[in-house]
Amino acid sequence: MKFSIYRYNPETGEKPYMQEYVLRDIDPGMMLLEALMRLKQDDETLSFRRSCREGVCGSDAMNVNGRNMLACITPLASLREPVVIRPLPGRPVIRDLVVDMSDFYRQYRAVKPYLIVNDPEPEVERLQTPEERERLDGLYECILCACCSTACPSFWWNPDRFLGPAALLQAWRFLADSRDQATDERLQALEGPYRMFRCHTIMNCVDVCPKGLNPTRAIGRIKHLMLKRSF
Amino acid sequence: MNIRRRKFDALIIGAGGGGLRAALQLARADAQVAVVSKVFPTRSHTVAAQGGVNAALANVTPDNWHWHMYDTVKGSDWLGDQDAIEYMCRAAPRAVYELEHFGVPFSRLADGHIYQRAFGGQSRNFGGEQATRTCAAADRTGHAILHSLYQQNIRARTHFFDEYFAIDLVCDGEGAVLGAVAMEIETGEPILIEAKTTLLATGGAGQLFRTTTNALINTGDGMAMALRAGIPLQDMEFFQFHPTGIAGKGMLITEGVRGEGGYLINADGERFMERYAPNAKDLASRDVVSRAIAIEVREGRGCGPARDHVLLKLDHLGPDVILKRLPGIRDLAMTFLHIDPIEQPIPVYPTAHYTMGGIPTNRFGQVVVPEMQSPEEAVEGLYAAGECACVSVHGANRLGGNSLLDILVFGRAAANHIIAYLKDHRYHRPLNEESVDRALARLARWDEPGDGERVEDIRAELKKVMETHCGVFREQTVLAEGVEKVKALAERMQDVRLRDTSKTFNTARVEAMELENLIDIALATVQSALARTESRGAHSRIDYPERDDQNWMKHSLYFRDGTLDYKPVRIKPLTVESFPPKVRVY
Numbered sequence: 001m002k003f004s005i006y007r008y009n010p011e012t013g014e015k016p017y018m019q020e021y022v023l024r025d026i027d028p029g030m031m032l033l034e035a036l037m038r039l040k041q042d043d044e045t046l047s048f049r050r051s052c053r054e055g056v057c058g059s060d061a062m063n064v065n066g067r068n069m070l071a072c073i074t075p076l077a078s079l080r081e082p083v084v085i086r087p088l089p090g091r092p093v094i095r096d097l098v099v100d101m102s103d104f105y106r107q108y109r110a111v112k113p114y115l116i117v118n119d120p121e122p123e124v125e126r127l128q129t130p131e132e133r134e135r136l137d138g139l140y141e142c143i144l145c146a147c148c149s150t151a152c153p154s155f156w157w158n159p160d161r162f163l164g165p166a167a168l169l170q171a172w173r174f175l176a177d178s179r180d181q182a183t184d185e186r187l188q189a190l191e192g193p194y195r196m197f198r199c200h201t202i203m204n205c206v207d208v209c210p211k212g213l214n215p216t217r218a219i220g221r222i223k224h225l226m227l228k229r230s231f
Numbered sequence: 232m233n234i235r236r237r238k239f240d241a242l243i244i245g246a247g248g249g250g251l252r253a254a255l256q257l258a259r260a261d262a263q264v265a266v267v268s269k270v271f272p273t274r275s276h277t278v279a280a281q282g283g284v285n286a287a288l289a290n291v292t293p294d295n296w297h298w299h300m301y302d303t304v305k306g307s308d309w310l311g312d313q314d315a316i317e318y319m320c321r322a323a324p325r326a327v328y329e330l331e332h333f334g335v336p337f338s339r340l341a342d343g344h345i346y347q348r349a350f351g352g353q354s355r356n357f358g359g360e361q362a363t364r365t366c367a368a369a370d371r372t373g374h375a376i377l378h379s380l381y382q383q384n385i386r387a388r389t390h391f392f393d394e395y396f397a398i399d400l401v402c403d404g405e406g407a408v409l410g411a412v413a414m415e416i417e418t419g420e421p422i423l424i425e426a427k428t429t430l431l432a433t434g435g436a437g438q439l440f441r442t443t444t445n446a447l448i449n450t451g452d453g454m455a456m457a458l459r460a461g462i463p464l465q466d467m468e469f470f471q472f473h474p475t476g477i478a479g480k481g482m483l484i485t486e487g488v489r490g491e492g493g494y495l496i497n498a499d500g501e502r503f504m505e506r507y508a509p510n511a512k513d514l515a516s517r518d519v520v521s522r523a524i525a526i527e528v529r530e531g532r533g534c535g536p537a538r539d540h541v542l543l544k545l546d547h548l549g550p551d552v553i554l555k556r557l558p559g560i561r562d563l564a565m566t567f568l569h570i571d572p573i574e575q576p577i578p579v580y581p582t583a584h585y586t587m588g589g590i591p592t593n594r595f596g597q598v599v600v601p602e603m604q605s606p607e608e609a610v611e612g613l614y615a616a617g618e619c620a621c622v623s624v625h626g627a628n629r630l631g632g633n634s635l636l637d638i639l640v641f642g643r644a645a646a647n648h649i650i651a652y653l654k655d656h657r658y659h660r661p662l663n664e665e666s667v668d669r670a671l672a673r674l675a676r677w678d679e680p681g682d683g684e685r686v687e688d689i690r691a692e693l694k695k696v697m698e699t700h701c702g703v704f705r706e707q708t709v710l711a712e713g714v715e716k717v718k719a720l721a722e723r724m725q726d727v728r729l730r731d732t733s734k735t736f737n738t739a740r741v742e743a744m745e746l747e748n749l750i751d752i753a754l755a756t757v758q759s760a761l762a763r764t765e766s767r768g769a770h771s772r773i774d775y776p777e778r779d780d781q782n783w784m785k786h787s788l789y790f791r792d793g794t795l796d797y798k799p800v801r802i803k804p805l806t807v808e809s810f811p812p813k814v815r816v817y
Contacts, residue, residue, distance in 0.1 A: 010735055012733075029567070040739075041687045044739040045730070045731040047738050047739075049738075050447055051276070051447050052447075053447060054482045054567075055563075055566065056278050056279050056371075056374060056559075057273075057278050057279070059271075094735065095735050095736040096736075101271070112386070113382050114334060114379075114382035115379075115382075121332050125331040125332075125344060126331060126332070127342075127344065128343055129339065130338075130340070130341060136336045140374075141371060143374070144273055174334075
């Protein structure tokens with residue numbers, strides 16, 4: 001199978017280039033990550049992040065044939081040849097397929113992605129009905145792989161000011177939590193022309209999310225809640 | 232040498248659940264805490280835990296911590312320390328309520344309380360009916376916990392060194408541990424982090440084996456660092472093989488599947504666990520179920536064209552239960568097997584899963600070593616928690632749902648001890664610069680260019696050797712051969728050279744140092760296994776099929792020079808009567 005992989009090492013002084021690789025003996029059902037690891041066996045210099053191999057840690061997001069995905073849960077059989085692999089778009093490249101994620105993490109931290117409760121803590125659990133809990137499904141499962149935010153043109157333009165789909169999904173995850181008591185504060189922090197309103201419902205985020213989550217819908221719900229609270 | 236230096240009250244190495252729980256406790260107590268992790272925290276392996284965390288909340292069936300304690304002692308095959316087990320089981324409900332307060336999205340019961348499911352080895356009333364003790368967020372409990380703990384640490388403004396690889400501990404002349412040297416992966420530059428206290432929370436070493444549920448990062452770095460610092464590793468022969476890894480691939484299928492009512496069948500369609508564990512059946516403890524599967528396959532009752540696995544049947548649970556309670560494993564089965572478990576059973580086989588052994592600690596998380604007359608003398612300034620540690624609450628076999636509990640309870644306990652220690656130790660001690668140089672030499676060794684052996688070849692060989700020589704069933708000659716083979720690999724390791732000696736995000740260099748760590752741990756594991764001539768928990772010797780309490784109710788301690796020592800099991804609990812050893816049947 002033929003691969004064309006983005007290569008860049010700042011130490012060499014060379015410009016980034018695409019390197020061709022060929023891999024033989026592909027097992028049926030083999031995932032892209034395994035292919036990359038085999039290529040690395042023969043070319044130690046090829047660098048990428050990876051860990052869990054099963055799509056829960058979110059390390060190995062990359063752009064494959066023009067689409068962001070997790071290498072570990074992408075079957076080779078689903079890919080057109082040559083498989084063109086690039087780092088996630090719009091982020092500074094550290095080396096090869098490894099990008100600088102600092103802006104992405106900063107925007108995540110900016111939405112205060114933690115439960116805020118002002119009431120005294122009970123000595124047991126706070127109650128939550130199964131229906132209230134169900135509102136968190138499709139939100140808490142985010143693995144912070146950045147497939148969505150780095151597929152978002154608004155985030156490419158304003159990674160410092162637009163929170164991006166991943167962070168906004170988490171903003172809604174806490175707004176939607178029946179236990180959270182910081183609704184006003186959270187909504188207020190999302191006001192302004194950039195933080196949330198740069199979302200133009202392009203929906204690339206929904207298209208690429210490897211966990212099947214829907215940040216656009218979450219953003220819509222936030223707007224709806226803002227509207228409801230403004231009366 | 233002139234390297235970047237930082238100083239903190241506490242250094243935590245590892246950002247999984249144990250490290251983050253400790254970090255949170257420390258940050259909330261206004262200690263200056265640094266967390267060093269070779270991956271971004273939410274990529275740590277806690278994220279992959281599925282089934283849940285045990286606590287006797289009694290939300291579903293009657294329960295109490297004392298029953299939980301009994302089950303854990305029995306699960307450990309009486310090798311667990313009963314003081315630590317009592318402590319953990321008593322602390323469990325509070326640990327879970329805390330998580331709920333941190334924001335963990337636990338699944339809920341109709342009355343709004345935390346959802347609990349049945350898991351293996353759980354009983355009511357000291358061996359009676361099945362208990363329902365495992366608190367779950369669908370089948371993504373580890374993910375939910377790890378993310379919530381990271382989120383609370385953001386709130387507490389914990390200082391993170393993300394993508395820094397810890398190389399070695401540093402100390403003073405008297406053996407007190409005073410921090411560590413780490414390498415910033417992005418730049419390849421070393422950094423010295425001085426700390427009054429250091430907590431190792433680096434997780435397990437599942438990468439010892441070819442087929443494993445463990446992430447690629449689980450290379451036992453902290454255990455190997457401890458070994459190199461002269462600290463022994465305890466009970467390393469006890470490695471858990473999870474009964475239900477995806478056959479041939481290794482991805483974990485949670486015990487929660489059987490907790491929700493799934494069961495195992497062989498090629499004849501027989502529910503074979505009824506023969507091995509007439510009462511608990513599929514919810515016997517993991518060592519029992521793994522052995523049963525291995526025997527079924529060995530005796531020709533395996534499924535598939537190669538008759539090399541058994542089937543985990545759950546289609547009878549119906550789509551509602553699967554979609555609501557087990558959505559993650561359905562995704563896994565569909566992604567890796569193109570099987571929808573709503574319709575078809577999942578092919579499974581025992582898979583390397585959990586390192587019961589580790590760095591010896593007491594129940595305060597202090598690392599303890601034998602010294603003079605005392606078998607457990609604390610190493611000043613050094614703590615360990617979670618899978619890299621051996622408290623020992625899991626003994627010879629860990630119960631499902633007790634690992635998340637372990638990291639929470641002992642992460643917090645270690646932090647509390649550190650907080651108290653910091654009150655009495657206000658100033659940094661002077662460092663022995665030689666220990667810094669030694670750590671830097673370990674890093675510099677990988678700058679030697681050349682054409683020697685390849686990391687990949689040694690690593691592949693090591694995993695094969697461990698699988699063949701130190702698997703579910705063990706035997707004298709096979710183990711002895713294994714020891715020789717791992718020693719040979721350790722020799723060959725000297726000749727390994729990197730082709731890529733660049734600095735920027737050089738993952739080849741990280742992998743080389745991880746392999747060094749794995750080799751040390753492999754030696755500890757096979758040598759401890761060879762020495763233990765009995766069968767107990769996960770350590771099954773074909774040549775010594777019985778448990779031998781007379782001679783072997785004791786912990787192994789393996790030192791890096793290859794010597795083994797032993798220390799007694801702590802059979803006296805904190806407040807209750809001891810559970811004396813008896814025949815272990817499920």
